[in-house]
Amino acid sequence: MKRRVVKQGDPPSSARGVQSSDGAQKKEAAPSRWRLKIGLLALFIVTISLPFSVKMLPQLIQHLVYTHRIRLPFFVDLSRPADFSLNHTINMYLTSEKGISLGVWHTVPANQWKEAQGKDLAWYQSTLSDGNPVFIYFHGNGGTRAFPPHRVGVLKLLSALGYHVVMPDYRGFGDSTGEPTEDGLTTDALYIYNWVKARSGNSLVVIWAHSLGTGVTTNAAVKLIKQGVDFDGVILEGAFNTAQQQIPMNPFHWYYWKIPGARYFYTPPWATNNYIFPTVENLKKMRCPILILHSKDDNLVPIKIAQGLYEVAVSAQNAERVKMVTFDGSLGYQHNGLYIDPHMPDILKKFVASL
Ligand SMILES: *[C@@H]1O[C@H](CO)[C@@H](O)[C@H](O)[C@H]1NC(C)=O
Numbered sequence: 001m002k003r004r005v006v007k008q009g010d011p012p013s014s015a016r017g018v019q020s021s022d023g024a025q026k027k028e029a030a031p032s033r034w035r036l037k038i039g040l041l042a043l044f045i046v047t048i049s050l051p052f053s054v055k056m057l058p059q060l061i062q063h064l065v066y067t068h069r070i071r072l073p074f075f076v077d078l079s080r081p082a083d084f085s086l087n088h089t090i091n092m093y094l095t096s097e098k099g100i101s102l103g104v105w106h107t108v109p110a111n112q113w114k115e116a117q118g119k120d121l122a123w124y125q126s127t128l129s130d131g132n133p134v135f136i137y138f139h140g141n142g143g144t145r146a147f148p149p150h151r152v153g154v155l156k157l158l159s160a161l162g163y164h165v166v167m168p169d170y171r172g173f174g175d176s177t178g179e180p181t182e183d184g185l186t187t188d189a190l191y192i193y194n195w196v197k198a199r200s201g202n203s204l205v206v207i208w209a210h211s212l213g214t215g216v217t218t219n220a221a222v223k224l225i226k227q228g229v230d231f232d233g234v235i236l237e238g239a240f241n242t243a244q245q246q247i248p249m250n251p252f253h254w255y256y257w258k259i260p261g262a263r264y265f266y267t268p269p270w271a272t273n274n275y276i277f278p279t280v281e282n283l284k285k286m287r288c289p290i291l292i293l294h295s296k297d298d299n300l301v302p303i304k305i306a307q308g309l310y311e312v313a314v315s316a317q318n319a320e321r322v323k324m325v326t327f328d329g330s331l332g333y334q335h336n337g338l339y340i341d342p343h344m345p346d347i348l349k350k351f352v353a354s355l
Contacts, residue, residue, distance in 0.1 A: 088113035096191035103175040104168040110159045129201030134164040140211030144174035150336040189220040214239035215277030230288040237293040283313040297329030
C-alpha cells in the first residue's frame with residue numbers, strides 16, 4: 001500500500017529548529033543568529049505556502065482533514081487486540097465495497113471473557129444475537145481504533161456494562177485500505193451497520209459516534225431512512241457543525257489555527273464541496289432516539305455548537321426522544337475524555353433502557 005505521510009509535527013518542528021539554534025547562541029553568537037534567521041524564514045515560508053498549496057492540492061486537504069495517515073498509536077499491531085488488554089476481542093477484515101477492506105474489532109461483553117478464550121470468528125459472530133445490546137462505535141478523525149486512551153476506553157466501558165462493541169477503522173484509517181472521502185466513510189458505516197444487523201437477531205443496535213463519526217453517522221442515518229430503516233438509538237459525542245464552525249473552531253483545522261496567519265489565506269473546505277457533513281439537515285430528518293454528550297470545556301467543538309444541534313434535533317422530534325447531557329468544564333474532559341465520567345455507566349444504561 002502506498003503511504004504518503006503527512007507529518008503532524010511539521011510546522012512545530014520548524015519552530016523547534018529555531019529553539020535549538022537559540023540554545024546554540026551562547027557558544028557562537030553570530031552564526032547562530034544566522035541560523036535563527038534562516039529558521040524564522042523557513043517557518044515563515046511554511047506558514048505562508050501551506051495554505052496556498054492546500055488550495056492547489058485537494059489530496060493534501062483530504063490528508064489534513066482526516067489525518068488518517070497519522071496512525072496513532074505508532075508501532076502497534078491492530079490485528080492483536082490482546083495487546084491492548086482486550087482479551088475478549090477478535091480482529092477481522094470486512095469488505096465494505098469492492099477493493100475496500102476495513103479492519104474491525106468485535107468485543108463481547110466482559111462477563112464472557114473466559115468463554116471467549118481461543119474462540120474463532122464464527123463463535124464471535126454467533127454471540128452477536130445473544131440478546132445483549134450491540135454498540136457500533138464510529139470514531140473521530142486521526143489515529144486508529146486502538147487510539148488510547150479514549151477509543152479503547154469507551155470499548156472497555158461498554159463491554160463492562162454487558163454490551164457488544166463493534167469498532168471499525170474507516171477506509172484509509174488504521175489497517176483499512178482505500179482513501180477517505182465523506183461518501184466513502186458513510187458507505188463504510190452503512191456496511192458495518194448492515195453487517196451487524198444481519199447477525200444481531202432481535203438485539204438492540206446502538207451507534208456511538210464521536211467527533212468526525214457524528215457527521216458520518218447522521219449521513220448514514222439519512223441514507224437508511226430512505227430505505228425505511230431507523231437506527232435503534234444514536235449517541236453523538238463531541239458533535240460538530242461544519243456550517244457554523246469557522247476557523248479556528250472547526251475540529252479539522254487545528255492544523256491551521258496553530259499556524260499564525262494561516263486562516264487569512266485559507267479557503268474553508270466546505271466552500272469547495274470536498275466534504276460537508278450536513279449534520280443539521282440530517283438531524284431534521286432523523287427519527288430515532290438521540291443522546292448528545294458534550295463537555296463544556298470541549299476544546300475543539302464549543303458547547304454552543306452542540307446546544308444548537310440539540311435544539312434542531314428536539315424540534316424535529318421532541319425532548320422525550322432527544323436528550324443532551326453536558327459535563328462541567330471543571331472536570332477537564334475536553335473533546336475525548338467523557339467516557340471516564342463516573343456517571344457515564346448510568347447515563348448509558350438509562351439510554352439503552354429507554355430504547
Ligand atoms: C480479561 O478481560 C476481562 C474483562 O476486561 C478482565 O476482567 C479479566 O481480568 C481479564 N483476564 C485476564 C487474564 O487478563
